[in-house]
Amino acid sequence: xxxxxxxxxxxxxxxxxxxxxxxxxxxxxxxxxxxxxxxxxxxxxxxxxxxxxxxxxxxxxxxxxxxxxxxxxxxxxxxxxxxxxxxxxxxxxxxxxxxxxxxxxxxxxxxxxxx
Amino acid sequence: xxxxxxxxxxxxxxxxxxxxxxxxxxxxxxxxxxxxxxxxxxxxxxxxxxxxxxxxxxxxxxxxxxxxxxxxxxxxxxxxxxxxxxxxxxxxxxxxxxxxxxxxxxxxxxx
Numbered sequence: 217x218x219x220x221x222x223x224x225x226x227x228x229x230x231x232x233x234x235x236x237x238x239x240x241x242x243x244x245x246x247x248x249x250x251x252x253x254x255x256x257x258x259x260x261x262x263x264x265x266x267x268x269x270x271x272x273x274x275x276x277x278x279x280x281x282x283x284x285x286x287x288x289x290x291x292x293x294x295x296x297x298x299x300x301x302x303x304x305x306x307x308x309x310x311x312x313x314x315x316x317x318x319x320x321x322x323x324x325x326x327x328x329x330x331x
Numbered sequence: 332x333x334x335x336x337x338x339x340x341x342x343x344x345x346x347x348x349x350x351x352x353x354x355x356x357x358x359x360x361x362x363x364x365x366x367x368x369x370x371x372x373x374x375x376x377x378x379x380x381x382x383x384x385x386x387x388x389x390x391x392x393x394x395x396x397x398x399x400x401x402x403x404x405x406x407x408x409x410x411x412x413x414x415x416x417x418x419x420x421x422x423x424x425x426x427x428x429x430x431x432x433x434x435x436x437x438x439x440x441x442x
Binding site for chain 1: 372373374420428430434
């Protein structure tokens with residue numbers, strides 16, 4: 217079974233631009249969560265989608281948004297990029313709606329650098 | 332609010348045992364996870380505790396005390412490949428796949 221895939225793996229953008237990142241979950245998984253990882257803050261939750269609906273949202277500004285398609289693939293978008301948005305963006309898929317020990321499987325991440 | 336604390340760095344010798352502690356204060360609790368992350372790679376799942384006690388899985392064990400807001404990850408018979416960051420994460424409520432992570436403990440295993 218293929219793992220979680222994320223594209224692109226690396227991205228360099230300029231302040232003020234916008235960016236779209238993509239995540240394909242493990243086949244059959246309906247939950248996709250997004251996290252931002254930085255050296256100082258660690259992993260921070262952005263949002264979670266389940267069956268095309270955003271179920272949970274972390275404490276990030278409205279510049280961060282996402283969506284999920286009927287095939288469970290998910291995208292996240294960051295508009296008006298700031299230098300502080302430079303980070304590793306990880307997505308994780310899970311087969312469940314968060315009721316059990318079902319773990320989240322992480323993708324390799326997209327390394328975003330904002331200059 | 333949510334607060335999860337772990338030591339920043341630890342060093343241990345190959346073949347030894349190491350215990351990585353995690354304390355948490357969250358608005359709710361529905362499970363504690365441990366993940367391993369090698370440099371430049373994605374986190375991989377190690378263990379899950381939702382009830383008090385010890386869960387053992389090969390060389391790795393994880394303990395939870397909900398009343399104390401405390402967990403530890405125990406690694407036995409350390410190998411060089413165990414050098415990695417170990418992340419403690421709490422799921423604060425059921426029906427949600429958002430995890431609150433600590434900043435991680437970077438473990439270095441030396442010969």
